Amino acid sequence: MSETSVWVIFIAAIFTNNILLTNFLGMCSFIACSGQIKTSLGLGTAVIFVMVMTTIINYAVYYGVLVPLGLGHLQFIVFIAVIAAFVQLVEMIVERFSPKLYFALGIFLPLITVNCAILGASLFMIIREYSFFQSVGFGLGAGIGWAVAIVLMAGLRQKMRYSHVPQCFQGVAIAMIVTGVLAMAFMGFAGMVSIQ
Amino acid sequence: MGFSIYLYSVLTFSGLVVLLAAGLLIAERFLINYGICKLDINAGEKPLEVEGGQTLLSSLYANEIFIPSACGGRGTCGHCKITVMSGGGPVLPTETPLLTRKEIRSGMRLACQVKIREDIFVRIPTDFLNVRMFSATVESTRVLTHDIKEVRFALDGDQEISQRPGQYVQVQAPSPDGPVFRAYSISSAAYEPKAVELVVRLVPGGIGSTYLHNVEVGDPITFTGPYGEFYLNEVPSTEIVCVGGGCGMAPMKNIIYTLYDKWPDRTCWLFFGCRTTDDIFYLERFKELQKKHPNFHVIYALSDELKPGEQWDGETGFIHLAADKYLEQGVARQAFLCGPPLMIEAVTRVLEEKGIHPDDIFYDEF
Structure with missing residues (x-):
């Protein structure tokens, strides 16, 4: 069991161990949906919510069902199924009770089913042997970290629309380069706190 | 151990999936239920009551109102545009690529993307109601x-x-x-x-x-x-010009036969572009028609070179060159074009040079 406090894990997940900029998880939707701040904010919020909820559920499923039965190796496939089902359920609930939120988040929810950052958060929780509260802190932190990264990126890309990018770098190429620079900037936080 | 681990794995995973699926089905049963909603078409012309939760397009189909739709409700063809006066909710991101700003302002929506959740008021062109x-x-x-x-x-x-x-x-x-x-x-x-x-x-x-x-x-x-919203010009002195290629023949054959049934002496030009002699069809029957109606002119043109040993006494080159050669300036005309975008573009330029007003040039691109 990890001894680090929940707060440290939370802060570290946002800055020093940002799931996107240090582990490069969830890159596909990060590149695809970072065109506008508004969209990226919507997607980021949806990721935070789903990440926290799925780490909680997956924690319960893993330690409540898989470990007692000695079936820890099923974690990958079970986590994916749980995430997919949960996203579907959330979509239905949001659509029914808050049409406004549905129009803001609804179209991003199906995208999240296949976001590897979500699965990554659940798997890190197991690998790093977090307790329940540490898992919640990590899920929330990792979600916020991902959202911060994509909103930063969207802001930069909006600015870049008015700059003269050489033709061969336009589009995804410059986005990848900027992501790399952002990741290097985040490396500056690296020595502050550390979770494995 | 040995074999049993596989059995447990499969059983546990299947059990979990069944549990999740059952949970989703139950949730769907209770959550996705909007009751009966009113669907009003053209301010009371056709009031309907439909079950909520479906898309507008499928509700209209169920009530035998057939809005054109080619993609099967996936929101990619943009054919099912109708005006929603109220009750449609905000325009979805899936619709914006297919709607212009003007259309969004006037309340135009894609019927396949609008979900009926409350009483809804729509406007549908009377042509669609027929x-x-x-x-x-x-x-x-x-x-x-x-x-x-x-x-x-x-x-x-x-x-x-x-x-x-x-x-x-x-x-x-x-x-x-x-x-x-x-x-x-x-x-x-x-x-x-x-x-x-x-x-x-x-x-x-x-x-x-x-x-x-x-x-x-x-x-x-x-x-x-x-x-379709095409109306054939009803003034007998107006010449009709049909230009097309390939299966663009279909609407033009309809136009020509309908025209000569109604006005046997009206002038009509048919320009039909083919690549090789293998692409030629209907030429014989149009030549027959030409004998009966002297004001009907049929011109086929081949754009590729003839194969050795082939005979061809018609035009060669692209079809817009043939149109340029035969049509003289300044005659009242209505034109109907049907073919690939590049052909349409070239022919439109020629016809406009010949003095046909852009409003009188209709086209079907494919």
């Missing part, structure tokens, strides 16, 4: 060229279709994801209310054209129609 679903039987099929086939349907029972030349029908074709509709121009003349004939080019991998190329005489066919 669209019906027809059942028919394949009467004949004829191979016209290596990839174009003529398919003729006889309407079942005492059904009759009242169509204008230039209009199209949507044929229902089976696909792995359920039936889909594909649009084809009607090539049979408007004075034949008991039949519908199509000219179909086989598109490799195409759902509709593969289906229509494989139907046999006696097969049942379902289609909706007629759709």
Whole structure:
């Protein structure tokens, strides 16, 4: 069991161990949906919510069902199924009770089913042997970290629309380069706190 | 141990998936239930009551109002545009790429993306309200060229279709994801209310054209129609110019036969572009028609070079050059173009130089 406090894990997940900029998880939707701040904010919020909820559920499923039965190796496939089902359920609930939120988040929810950052958060929780509260802190932190990264990126890309990018770098190429620079900037936080 | 770990793994995973699926089904049963909603069309012209939760398009189809739709409700073709006065919710991100700003301001929506959650008020052009679903039987099929086939349907029972030349029908074709509709121009003349004939080019991998190329005489066919806003000019002194290529023949054949049934002396030009002599069809029957109606001019042009040993006494080169050569300046004309975008662009330029007003040039791009 990890001894680090929940707060440290939370802060570290946002800055020093940002799931996107240090582990490069969830890159596909990060590149695809970072065109506008508004969209990226919507997607980021949806990721935070789903990440926290799925780490909680997956924690319960893993330690409540898989470990007692000695079936820890099923974690990958079970986590994916749980995430997919949960996203579907959330979509239905949001659509029914808050049409406004549905129009803001609804179209991003199906995208999240296949976001590897979500699965990554659940798997890190197991690998790093977090307790329940540490898992919640990590899920929330990792979600916020991902959202911060994509909103930063969207802001930069909006600015870049008015700059003269050489033709061969336009589009995804410059986005990848900027992501790399952002990741290097985040490396500056690296020595502050550390979770494995 | 040994074998049992596999058994436990499979059982646990299956159990979990079944549990999740059951949970979702229960949630769906309680959450996705909007009750009965009112669907009002054209301010009280056709009040309907439909079950909420469906899309506007499928509710309209269930009530026999056939809005054109080619992609099967996936929001990619943009044919099912109708005006929603109220009750449609905000415009979805899935719709914005297919709607212009002006259309969004006027309340235009894609019927396949609007979900009915409350009472909804819509406006539908009266042309669409006249669209019906027809059942028919394949009467004949004829191979016209290596990839174009003529398919003729006889309407079942005492059904009759009242169509204008230039209009199209949507044929229902089976696909792995359920039936889909594909649009084809009607090539049979408007004075034949008991039949519908199509000219179909086989598109490799195409759902509709593969289906229509494989139907046999006696097969049942379902289609909706007629759709389309083209009106033939009714002033007898106005010349009609038809320019097309390939299966763009379909609407033009309808226009020409309907025209000469009504006005035997009217002037009409048909310019038809082919690549090689293998692409030529209907030339004989148009030459027959030309003998009966001296004001009908038919010009076929070949764009590729002749193969050795071939005979061709018609035009050569691209079809817009032929149109440029034959049409003289300053005659009142209405033009109907049907073919690939590059051809349309070139021909439009020629026709405008000849003094035809852009409003009198209609086209169907494919």
